[in-house]
Amino acid sequence: MRMLGRLGVLWLVAASAVFGVPGAVRCGKLLDVRAGKLLENQTILFDDSGTITAVGANLALPAGVAPIDLSHSTCLPGLIDVHTHLTSDPSDTGYEGLGVSVPREAIKGAKNAAKTLHAGFTTVRNVGAGNFTDVAVRDGINAGDIPGPRMLVSGPPLGITGGHCDNNLLPYEFHYREAGVADGPWAARTKVREVVKYGADVIKVCASGGVLSKGDQPGTPQYTEEELKAIADEAHKLGRKVAAHAHGTQSIKDAIRAGIDSIEHSSLIDDEGIALAKEHGTYLVFDIYNDDYILAEGAKEGMLAESIEKEKKLGRLQRENFRKAFQAGAKMAFGTDAGVYPHGDNAKQFSKMVEWGMRPIDAIQAATINAADLIGWKEKVGALEAGHYADIVAVNGDPLADVKVLEAPVFVMKGGVVARNEAAR
Numbered sequence: 046m047r048m049l050g051r052l053g054v055l056w057l058v059a060a061s062a063v064f065g066v067p068g069a070v071r072c073g074k075l076l077d078v079r080a081g082k083l084l085e086n087q088t089i090l091f092d093d094s095g096t097i098t099a100v101g102a103n104l105a106l107p108a109g110v111a112p113i114d115l116s117h118s119t120c121l122p123g124l125i126d127v128h129t130h131l132t133s134d135p136s137d138t139g140y141e142g143l144g145v146s147v148p149r150e151a152i153k154g155a156k157n158a159a160k161t162l163h164a165g166f167t168t169v170r171n172v173g174a175g176n177f178t179d180v181a182v183r184d185g186i187n188a189g190d191i192p193g194p195r196m197l198v199s200g201p202p203l204g205i206t207g208g209h210c211d212n213n214l215l216p217y218e219f220h221y222r223e224a225g226v227a228d229g230p231w232a233a234r235t236k237v238r239e240v241v242k243y244g245a246d247v248i249k250v251c252a253s254g255g256v257l258s259k260g261d262q263p264g265t266p267q268y269t270e271e272e273l274k275a276i277a278d279e280a281h282k283l284g285r286k287v288a289a290h291a292h293g294t295q296s297i298k299d300a301i302r303a304g305i306d307s308i309e310h311s312s313l314i315d316d317e318g319i320a321l322a323k324e325h326g327t328y329l330v331f332d333i334y335n336d337d338y339i340l341a342e343g344a345k346e347g348m349l350a351e352s353i354e355k356e357k358k359l360g361r362l363q364r365e366n367f368r369k370a371f372q373a374g375a376k377m378a379f380g381t382d383a384g385v386y387p388h389g390d391n392a393k394q395f396s397k398m399v400e401w402g403m404r405p406i407d408a409i410q411a412a413t414i415n416a417a418d419l420i421g422w423k424e425k426v427g428a429l430e431a432g433h434y435a436d437i438v439a440v441n442g443d444p445l446a447d448v449k450v451l452e453a454p455v456f457v458m459k460g461g462v463v464a465r466n467e468a469a470r
């Protein structure tokens with residue numbers, strides 16, 4: 046039975062590759078995200094593997110292809126969120142989360158993957174999940190078992206004993222320890238090898254303290270620069286990039302100097318940190334929407350009182366530092382920490398980014414070409430160009446005039462397959 050089941054899955058994967066159909070989408074307007082310009086009456090052609098073959102006006106359609114009509118809408122590339130936690134919900138951050146089993150967590154992941162795709166996010170980088178539930182969700186999506194975005198996943202995040210990525214909710218007698226805990230450079234290297242062994246595409250490390258954890262402070266360092274160097278070196282040797290959770294000023298600099306690829310949260314970055322990020326080409330990921338959600342809903346969701354107090358101190362500083370880093374010309378990618386707030390609301394961050402200094406096109410580039418560059422998939426996602434996946438979102442209205450239109454996509458396609466279509470005809 047087991048063998049037959051496996052063969053069945055292989056056959057399904059092969060079948061979907063063979064029997065995909067070529068197609069076309071006609072867009073009233075199309076946003077060229079590189080140039081920041083709207084083009085009129087564009088047709089996107091894609092082949093049976095779901096890859097774009099041509100984009101332009103007045104393209105001849107291949108025989109038998111009936112185009113999808115989006116002539117009243119504006120098309121843009123499928124969006125990318127580089128910081129999600131698809132396998133958890135806001136209610137899982139406090140004590141209630143202790144009652145969520147590993148299989149239950151994977152089922153939440155399946156639910157949230159569908160919501161995320163439906164919201165126009167066709168690619169996510171999932172940075173931190175219990176055990177390897179994100180690997181299961183990614184593999185289920187890739188096998189065609191469940192709908193969801195393309196996923197790069199980290200598995201359990203690496204962290205120090207008792208730090209932000211360990212779980213300090215239970216007393217000593219339970220001897221609880223998160224799967225990603227590793228202390229010291231060699232133990233951390235071993236942990237990188239282990240998460241890669243079980244399916245990680247990217248390494249997540251908790252460099253500083255955090256908000257939604259018990260008994261630590263966001264501003265204080267957790268891993269040392271020596272440990273961070275070992276993690277970055279081991280990950281890069283194995284062909285993986287590293288995302289470092291770092292709120293604190295010192296940890297941000299330690300992580301950049303260690304050669305880590307992106308700084309997550311970046312809350313207390315100072316001028317020297319911004320200069321270092323520019324010098325090293327490190328991406329900064331500021332999750333500046335969820336502050337509103339944590340302060341308004343966190344207590345009802347069971348978040349710890351200390352977490353809400355930490356957020357009150359951090360939220361505004363993070364937004365001010367986002368503006369500073371953007372104005373200084375640091376590289377930025379769109380990441381939201383979805384899971385801390387409800388999945389599917391990812392696009393609510395765009396208007397925050399505009400409120401705090403970006404033009405709409407800057408925020409859109411952060412979620413397309415910049416995010417694609419950070420995750421190492423710039424040849425395949427983040428732009429509507431020949432050779433890229435046919436990952437297409439359409440909205441009503443002009444996202445360059447009002448970025449909020451991205452909160453309500455009317456059409457979503459991933460790899461030539463329609464996930465949602467409510468476009469006006």
Ligand SMILES: [Zn+2]
Pocket residue numbers: 128129130172173382
């Ligand atoms: Zn996170």
